[in-house]
Amino acid sequence: MGENRNISFRDPDGKLELTEDGTVYRHLTPSGVIRFLQIRALKTVQSLQGSGNWIDCQTHPQEPTRLEHPRIFFPSYPYEWAQGMLRAAGLFTINVNRLLLSEGWELKDASPYNILFRGVKPIFVDHLSPVLRSARQMGWSAYGQFQRTFHIPLLLNHRNRIPLPWMLLAHRDGVQPETAFPLLSALGRFHPSVIAPIVMPTLLHRYCRVGPTPSFSLKAGESEEDAGIVTNRILRGMSRSLNTLAAKSLTSPWSGYDEVLTDKDGHQENLAKENFLKQVLSEFRPKTMLDLGCNRGKYSRIAALMGSTCVSIDSDPECIERLYQQSVTENLDILPLQVDLGLPSPALGWDNTETLSLIERMKGKFDLTLVYALIHHLLVRERIPLDAVVQFVASTTTGIAIFEWVDPGDFQFKRIAGPSIELYKWMTPFVFRKALEKYFSIERESTIQGGTRILYLCQRRPRA
Amino acid sequence: MYIDPGAGAMGVQILIAGILATLLTFKRNLWKILQNIRNFFKLGA
Incomplete structure (x- = not known):
């Protein structure tokens, strides 16, 4: 006891440290400092910080590589959230991404661990997640991760009544389409809601893998404008499908x-x-x-x-x-x-x-x-x-x-x-x-x- | 076995992006064709 803990170390540009009193420090590398300054200057980040939906960052002039984040009263994790909270976190992630898109940026990852709740208000806490998009890129580089960590767990919860903690406690990076596929009934595999997130990726993964390099990479559009329109459309489609996954009937032995x-x-x-x-x-x-x-x-x-x-x-x-x-x-x-x-x-x-x-x-x-x-x-x-x-x-x-x-x-x-x-x-x-x-x-x-x-x-x- | 996480999902996204881009081009071209037809009749008038 009494020691500070490293709670996030996957991002090479900045690691998080949690102190005993609950203060969170982010230690940046020199390249991380540059990225931090660029991200802080984004209009999206500033407006979200203004509405309390993006974590605040205090800088110390003597220590430019150290940021201080305010503590969130009670951190909670996706495997403890209600279905509606995971859905809200997913929609919030897409919204943030759409706002960033208008400035030529995007989120490089789409994990529910990037979001904490203050009461029922989602707060984006991964300050270093936004990255500059390549100008004509059609689509979102974290699309696959979003499907694994938000969409597929919500779908399985909605359609197959699989409790969210069963999936999210066991898999930090969500549920792969190939894992979800056998859980669908033979007829259920033809339901429109599962075709894009579960059935097609499974079939592509099975039959279209070529060699040891990643099989698919994002394509460039005809122009920047086209790429923006297409990406925006994809994101809009994702929020629409998430919106259809609202909780079904709400009855249980104790809810009455x-x-x-x-x-x-x-x-x-x-x-x-x-x-x-x-x-x-x-x-x-x-x-x-x-x-x-x-x-x-x-x-x-x-x-x-x-x-x-x-x-x-x-x-x-x-x-x-x-x-x-x-x-x-x-x-x-x-x-x-x-x-x-x-x-x-x-x-x-x-x-x-x-x-x-x-x-x-x-x-x-x-x-x-x-x-x-x-x-x-x-x-x-x-x-x-x-x-x-x-x-x-x-x-x-x-x-x-x-x-x-x-x-x-x-x-x-x-x-x-x-x-x-x-x-x-x-x-x-x-x-x-x-x-x-x-x-x-x-x-x-x-x-x-x-x-x-x-x-x-x-x-x-x-x-x- | 080589695991390529998210490859299938990315493949789907590329397919959707392709379809959307095609539709976009089609919509633009269709608009151009319609404009041309309109101009043709305008000229005729």
């Missing part, structure tokens, strides 16, 4: 949970939880909140409307997609992430240094951690000991946490545990309190739903 709760006793429970949270928010005014097991983000929304920056986590992709769509519509400062807490995202990439693990990113990051109706899931489904869950929550917050105790006799607890409900009879308020008091001091508690649920407001004890 809020509706279930609007029935009978559920309504009272909902209201009580809402009021408890609102009271805590207005009293403590937390700047940042982590909502664990957020479902469709009802409570995150309340916190965001009251001025907190929220990171909301749930393992259900449909819930996260809905929360993302709602946050975009209402312009809420919520970062919805699709993560299974029983199997949190690991550190990935070369030497496991290119991405940070979820746990590392969460540690001591939040003023408030909200744990409504989650602990019984972790106890039953994941078999995590209660003490370990409380310790984990304590590691994420610097201030307060809200827990919900659920009685093993509660309908939802019984539904999850099934016949093994007898194994959880020990989960009494007394045992729960004891577990909390190891890491927290209990400030307030409120019994709801006829005593089958208790809400606890806890203050983190200073770390030993």
Whole structure:
């Protein structure tokens, strides 16, 4: 611990270093300095920086080879994004590329790792990605990478319902058309949406490979104007196909949970939880909140409307997609992430240094951690000991946490545990309190739903 | 085995670019032909 880490080293012109306090430095080579200055002067970059969609760069006159980037509160990676977020990142990449095209430049790579989200707003973070295009080049040199990292995963998710993390956690550089091809049904191979991104590249790869040199290279157009028109058309076509991949139906076992709760006793429970949270928010005014097991983000929304920056986590992709769509519509400062807490995202990439693990990113990051109706899931489904869950929550917050105790006799607890409900009879308020008091001091508690649920407001004890 | 990543995708892009460029030329030429026809009738008038 205590060491700075190299988190990006693939670009020969500039390597990224992450310091302990979250500041990011970019170390440039002399040729990198020249490129940086050229890129900074581009109108596209300046206007995107003005709208907060391009990462800021601070230069130091004494050290021209070192740039400083502001830290993004919570970096997230493509394998944690909702489907809509990957689509938005793809559309944003194409838009940036089209803007650059009008200045005779283009992005040399098209990776979702070039984009981070601040709330639901995408930010382009790879400052050295733009390169000068050759004047009459027809097409985009990163077309293949775009198809692998954005288009094909989204297509397979949309058509075959393959979860995005299955593809993006396993393949840093996306899914090759040849890998995707066998996943399509015999009839599905004739669907217009898959012909250009999957079927044709696979056939070309199979039958048109000649020798050990790359089989295809971009052609030059008749004139600069023609090349510009053709490239623009190709990019427009790509955004159109991405736009058709909007999430289909949004139903899952948990996406209707809020509706279930609007029935009978559920309504009272909902209201009580809402009021408890609102009271805590207005009293403590937390700047940042982590909502664990957020479902469709009802409570995150309340916190965001009251001025907190929220990171909301749930393992259900449909819930996260809905929360993302709602946050975009209402312009809420919520970062919805699709993560299974029983199997949190690991550190990935070369030497496991290119991405940070979820746990590392969460540690001591939040003023408030909200744990409504989650602990019984972790106890039953994941078999995590209660003490370990409380310790984990304590590691994420610097201030307060809200827990919900659920009685093993509660309908939802019984539904999850099934016949093994007898194994959880020990989960009494007394045992729960004891577990909390190891890491927290209990400030307030409120019994709801006829005593089958208790809400606890806890203050983190200073770390030993 | 030699792996040529993205070769197939680039091939597709080249095909699409080729088709678009042809259409562009065709559109321009068609416009020229139409203009010529118009001019011919104008001259006739």
